[in-house]
Amino acid sequence: MIDWQEIVAALELTPHHPKDLPLPPVRGAYCGDMMSDVLAHARRGDLWITIQRHRNVVAVATLVGISGVVVTGGRVPPEDTVALAEKEKLPIFSTPLDNFQAAGRLYRILAKAGLVPGIQGG
Amino acid sequence: MMEELAHHILDIARNSVEAGATRLEITVEEDTQSGVLRFVVGDNGPGMPEHVRRRMLDPFFTTKSGKKVGLGLPLLQMAVQRCGGHLEVSSAPGQGTTVVATFPYYCWDRPPLGDIPRTVVGLLAGSDQVDLCYRHVYNGQVFELDTVEIRLRLRGIPLQTPEVLLWLRQHLAESINNLCGGGEDGQDRLARRAG
Ligand SMILES: Nc1ncnc2c1ncn2[C@@H]1O[C@H](COP(=O)(O)OP(=O)(O)OP(=O)(O)O)[C@@H](O)[C@H]1O
Numbered sequence A: 001m002i003d004w005q006e007i008v009a010a011l012e013l014t015p016h017h018p019k020d021l022p023l024p025p026v027r028g029a030y031c032g033d034m035m036s037d038v039l040a041h042a043r044r045g046d047l048w049i050t051i052q053r054h055r056n057v058v059a060v061a062t063l064v065g066i067s068g069v070v071v072t073g074g075r076v077p078p079e080d081t082v083a084l085a086e087k088e089k090l091p092i093f094s095t096p097l098d099n100f101q102a103a104g105r106l107y108r109i110l111a112k113a114g115l116v117p118g119i120q121g122g
Numbered sequence B: 001m002m003e004e005l006a007h008h009i010l011d012i013a014r015n016s017v018e019a020g021a022t023r024l025e026i027t028v029e030e031d032t033q034s035g036v037l038r039f040v041v042g043d044n045g046p047g048m049p050e051h052v053r054r055r056m057l058d059p060f061f062t063t064k065s066g067k068k069v070g071l072g073l074p075l076l077q078m079a080v081q082r083c084g085g086h087l088e089v090s091s092a093p094g095q096g097t098t099v100v101a102t103f104p105y106y107c108w109d110r111p112p113l114g115d116i117p118r119t120v121v122g123l124l125a126g127s128d129q130v131d132l133c134y135r136h137v138y139n140g141q142v143f144e145l146d147t148v149e150i151r152l153r154l155r156g157i158p159l160q161t162p163e164v165l166l167w168l169r170q171h172l173a174e175s176i177n178n179l180c181g182g183g184e185d186g187q188d189r190l191a192r193r194a195g
């Protein structure tokens, strides 16, 4: 099991969803800014790292079954996106890290938990 | 947004087909001088009532059953906004629907036009009730193809015959290439067109 606390600390995440929103288990991650690519390749339970903060992000995340969205580069999701995420019970965070840094730090956590295919946990 | 404008065009044209349109008019206009790339998808379908038009850009709105989200128009709007272009949709019951997406020609974030022949042939392969007119305008030069005329020339051979579709795809590819890539600085223009 992945510890959300560890992810939040390592990726320097600021939540934009209600405090009492239950966080679903994280089973993997996907990094991408093109909606059609994420629709095609991200998987249920993935944490999604992206620079995008349009409300379409919430619809794509919901369709895929994303466990949480991480908006990178110090970008803050606008009000309509935050409201829609709350309605869909989708955890949404922002981080000052860029895509590369955020993905790198998350990769280390997921690999340790044995959630990166081909990489031994330990 | 998507990797190619052709994917957006396919999505928007599918809306027309799904709405029951029998004629589609797709125009791609490239003007490298004024720096504009525009595509227009028009149909003779039923058009949208006001309550649909109001919500068509909401990603959680669709009138199609078994779906929770409707992404075709919202993703196009996102692509357009990303590079400071604009999207216009005119639609009314009984009047059909016309979608106009205008992009700056030179913008790093603009998806390349992509594989138009594939999109056109894909549309025709998927729906035998539909006639389609494809127009490509490059700096004022026009190429046009209408399946009504092609059907006449085929004298009863179905448009959806694999050989016909294959020919159509090659013909479109060559014609668009000649229109946009011809001339001395063809390579250069082609490269810039790719984004
Ligand atoms: N050409 C059209 N004619 C009539 N209605 C249309 C047309 N285009 C879109 N609509 C209406 O707008 C709605 C939203 O369209 P949009 O493409 O955004 O989503 P969708 O087609 O419902 O789902 P998706 O594109 O994700 O498969 C459609 O459900 C339909 O009711």
Ligand SMILES: [Mg+2]
Residues within 6 Å of the ligand: B011, B012, B014, B015, B070, B071, B072, B073
């Ligand atoms: Mg659609």
